[in-house]
């Protein structure tokens with residue numbers, strides 16, 4: 751039966767399948783919110799190595815947010831041995847951006863599982879398509895967007911010293927990630943800037959000072 755459904759879904763036009771999945775996602779999030787407060791989100795953006803993860807840990811310690819790192823969710827998906835794992839692994843090693851549907855589904859599941867009303871989403875949306883699909887599927891606008899602004903030399907230096915055994919923290923992939931950040935992620939920040947939603951922070955400073963600037 752399930753196989754039959756999957757086979758029929760393959761025969762349907764992609765826009766129709768996408769519409770159906772969006773309806774399902776909105777329903778799920780709405781059910782999660784029913785009886786509770788409206789879910790609030792903050793996006794945390796910045797180049798690779800700008801300190802997003804470090805500052806998100808500080809923020810959750812001081813405020814009652816749940817920290818969702820899109821990159822961590824994707825790495826967990828690889829490690830779970832899911833059917834998409836190999837594809838995600840290849841994309842991350844190449845420094846490219848995973849298809850929106852995959853990342854958004856993982857974020858949606860994490861929001862529902864979190865059962866909280868405040869989420870800080872780290873490293874997403876990474877391109878305009880991510881942003882548009884998230885808006886239409888999840889239907890929540892961020893309260894504001896934090897942008898950790900850091901020089902490329904400093905980001906490169908930090909990533910080479912991160913030492914977390916990541917397959918993408920090597921000079922070749924780092925250079926590709928920096929290029930993808932400029933070409934695909936900066937336009938997302940510019941979009942939110944045009945709406946007056948960005949809090950930009952100088953992230954080249956030492957981590958405690960960056961957090962101080964966030965608090966002010």
Ligand SMILES: Nc1ncnc2c1ncn2[C@@H]1O[C@H](COP(=O)(O)OP(=O)(O)O)[C@@H](O)[C@H]1O
Pocket residue numbers: 796797798799800801802803804805908909911912913953954955956957958960
């Ligand atoms: N302000 C900072 N100054 C120096 N090193 C930092 C700073 N913030 C983070 N780091 C270090 O740089 C590396 C990348 O930080 P991380 O928070 O993982 O960045 P991102 O999530 O943006 O890639 C880590 O090793 C971290 O300890």
Ligand SMILES: O=c1ccn([C@@H]2O[C@H](COP(=O)(O)OP(=O)(O)O)[C@@H](O)[C@H]2O)c(=O)[nH]1
Pocket residue numbers: 797798799802803819820821822824841842843845846847848849853872873874875876880918927
């Ligand atoms: O929404 C996302 C977030 C991450 N990634 C992939 O996961 C990698 C690592 O992301 P993460 O945010 O963990 O890296 P960071 O910027 O923190 O170093 C990225 O380079 C992308 O290949 C992605 O495709 N979509």
Ligand SMILES: [Mg+2]
Pocket residue numbers: 802803819821873
């Ligand atoms: Mg990170």
